[in-house]
Amino acid sequence: PDEIDDNTILELDPIGIICDAFSQILENLREKNKDLQSAYDKIEAILQSAPSGIVIIDTETFTIVDVNPTASEIIQLSREEIIGRNCCDFFCVESKHACPAMQNKGHVDKAERKIITANKEIKTLIKSVRPFLMHNKMMLIESFIDITEYKRMQEELVKAQRIESLSVFAGGIAHDFNNIITVILGNISLVSESIKDVNKNSYNMLKKAEWATQKAQGIAKQLLSFSKGGAPVLKTTSVIDLVRDTVSFILSGKDVVINFDIEDHIPLIEIDEGQVSQVFQNLAINALESMTKTKKLDISVKKVSALDRTKYPLIEGNYIKITFRDYGTGIPEGLIERMFEPFFTTKKHGSGLGLAIVYTIIKKHNGHIFAENHPEGGAEFKIFLPFFDKPDVRQDSVQKKHPQKNRILLMDDDEFVTDVIVAMIESLGYNCISVSNGEEAISVYQSAVDDNKPFDIVIMDMTIQGGMGGEETIRKLKEIAPQVKAILSSGYDIDNETLKELGFIGFIKKPFKIDDLKLILEQAIK
Ligand SMILES: Nc1ncnc2c1ncn2[C@@H]1O[C@H](COP(=O)(O)OP(=O)(O)OP(=O)(O)O)[C@@H](O)[C@H]1O
Ligand SMILES: [Mg+2]
Numbered sequence: 038p039d040e041i042d043d044n045t046i047l048e049l050d051p052i053g054i055i056c057d058a059f060s061q062i063l064e065n066l067r068e069k070n071k072d073l074q075s076a077y078d079k080i081e082a083i084l085q086s087a088p089s090g091i092v093i094i095d096t097e098t099f100t101i102v103d104v105n106p107t108a109s110e111i112i113q114l115s116r117e118e119i120i121g122r123n124c125c126d127f128f129c130v131e132s133k134h135a136c137p138a139m140q141n142k143g144h145v146d147k148a149e150r151k152i153i154t155a156n157k158e159i160k161t162l163i164k165s166v167r168p169f170l171m172h173n174k175m176m177l178i179e180s181f182i183d184i185t186e187y188k189r190m191q192e193e194l195v196k197a198q199r200i201e202s203l204s205v206f207a208g209g210i211a212h213d214f215n216n217i218i219t220v221i222l223g224n225i226s227l228v229s230e231s232i233k234d235v236n237k238n239s240y241n242m243l244k245k246a247e248w249a250t251q252k253a254q255g256i257a258k259q260l261l262s263f264s265k266g267g268a269p270v271l272k273t274t275s276v277i278d279l280v281r282d283t284v285s286f287i288l289s290g291k292d293v294v295i296n297f298d299i300e301d302h303i304p305l306i307e308i309d310e311g312q313v314s315q316v317f318q319n320l321a322i323n324a325l326e327s328m329t330k331t332k333k334l335d336i337s338v339k340k341v342s343a344l345d346r347t348k349y350p351l352i353e354g355n356y357i358k359i360t361f362r363d364y365g366t367g368i369p370e371g372l373i374e375r376m377f378e379p380f381f382t383t384k385k386h387g388s389g390l391g392l393a394i395v396y397t398i399i400k401k402h403n404g405h406i407f408a409e410n411h412p413e414g415g416a417e418f419k420i421f422l423p424f425f426d427k428p429d430v431r432q433d434s435v436q437k438k439h440p441q442k443n444r445i446l447l448m449d450d451d452e453f454v455t456d457v458i459v460a461m462i463e464s465l466g467y468n469c470i471s472v473s474n475g476e477e478a479i480s481v482y483q484s485a486v487d488d489n490k491p492f493d494i495v496i497m498d499m500t501i502q503g504g505m506g507g508e509e510t511i512r513k514l515k516e517i518a519p520q521v522k523a524i525l526s527s528g529y530d531i532d533n534e535t536l537k538e539l540g541f542i543g544f545i546k547k548p549f550k551i552d553d554l555k556l557i558l559e560q561a562i563k
């Protein structure tokens with residue numbers, strides 16, 4: 038303007054004004070920079086501490102441009118080693134060059150995906166992806182969490198639930214099955230006893246029917262061994278006879294050469310015959326199924342006392358070692374650890390329960406089973422069963438004296454089962470009165486006591502449909518007569534301790550033959 042002369046200009050100090058303006062601008066820039074730095078720090082802190090893996094991918098080249106520590110931990114490589122690698126090296130391996138996220142315009146929501154880590158482990162992730170612009174380039178941000186452990190636990194849980202429901206199911210079927218077999222077996226043994234000396238031919242036929250029924254009983258036992266009621270009922274047994282009979286029976290007609298190598302002086306052992314026989318059956322069937330050319334099975338039975346403790350997790354003691362060695366395909370690499378798991382199978386129609394049952398049974402007998410491949414091919418299974426020195430003789434406990442007219446009270450809710458047991462008891466020379474539930478049992482027992490004609494023995498079923506069962510009934514009977522002698526009869530196995538705790542003096546497992554009944558009644562009356 039005209040009124041401003043040179044002096045005025047000098048007074049205004051233009052350089053000073055410019056300097057002031059510059060320093061103001063610098064100050065502003067510094068403030069902005071500080072804001073930017075703090076925003077950057079904030080983002081960096083979030084990325085560094087985020088519990089999810091975060092990966093930034095360039096959509097033009099599909100190279101990884103950044104990762105956070107969680108992602109680098111999941112991938113098992115450092116940040117520097119991952120940056121610059123193609124995302125398909127780890128993610129979406131099978132869909133290389135056809136990015137599934139890009140096909141969906143860079144959007145993925147909580148999808149389950151697999152990842153191959155640097156150590157070639159396969160992990161399961163839950164992943165979300167979004168597109169965004171960075172330096173004018175289209176990028177993908179992928180965030181994910183590792184659910185591998187969670188999935189494994191979930192699978193274990195499902196497996197446990199499957200076993201649980203299967204075991205309840207198996208127990209239920211076996212229980213009904215046992216009642217039916219009790220009727221068949223009881224009737225057969227009654228008729229066969231009555232015609233034994235009259236018609237030898239019919240007697241022999243009935244014996245065959247009895248044998249077949251006992252096989253059916255074996256199947257019921259197989260189901261029970263997997264159910265809750267499958268505690269072993271120990272009996273002094275010759276494991277040699279058991280392994281010979283079972284394997285020969287299972288492999289009969291199968292064109293398999295069985296070589297038995299049995300050491301001398303193998304003692305009798307305390308085992309559940311049915312359950313251990315099932316172990317031998319399952320091993321023999323597996324061996325047969327693995328055979329290709331050489332149809333041969335070597336079975337050896339030996340005594341061992343000094344064990345290699347680094348190899349066998351068994352306590353100090355004496356064991357019988359039973360080895361099954363086949364000449365089949367051998368166990369595929371990496372399967373030895375898993376083959377005893379329930380439902381683990383490599384067979385098209387296998388249930389994968391065979392070895393799981395074997396394992397459970399051997400464990401219940403305080404033994405152990407190992408599997409390995411024989412150095413010269415084929416699989417080898419070694420079973421260790423404990424034994425305690427016992428005289429090598431079998432008990433001859435059948436008594437000769439015939440009991441006369443002792444009174445038996447029978448409680449069972451199944452009409453057919455009741456009929457056959459009453460007939461068996463009476464054919465043994467006892468008097469028998471039957472009732473169908475605990476309430477009736479108590480009232481009949483009370484009247485007998487009042488009439489001074491008490492029962493010598495009470496036989497009762499554990500479970501009574503819609504009525505008082507064995508457990509409650511015996512408690513009430515003991516109030517009437519503390520010295521009451523009661524025998525429990527059930528399709529389920531009961532261990533001796535529980536039996537004693539409940540107050541029973543004996544146990545008879547359904548289905549039973551007349552001889553079993555005779556023995557237990559004689560022992561109880563003694
Ligand atoms: N003698 C053997 N030789 C080679 N592999 C075996 C042998 N025994 C078992 N296996 C392997 O272990 C797996 C599990 O065996 P398991 O007996 O539990 O089930 P399965 O035989 O497959 O089915 P199932 O017994 O219910 O018919 C088999 O599928 C097989 O892969
Ligand atoms: Mg099998």
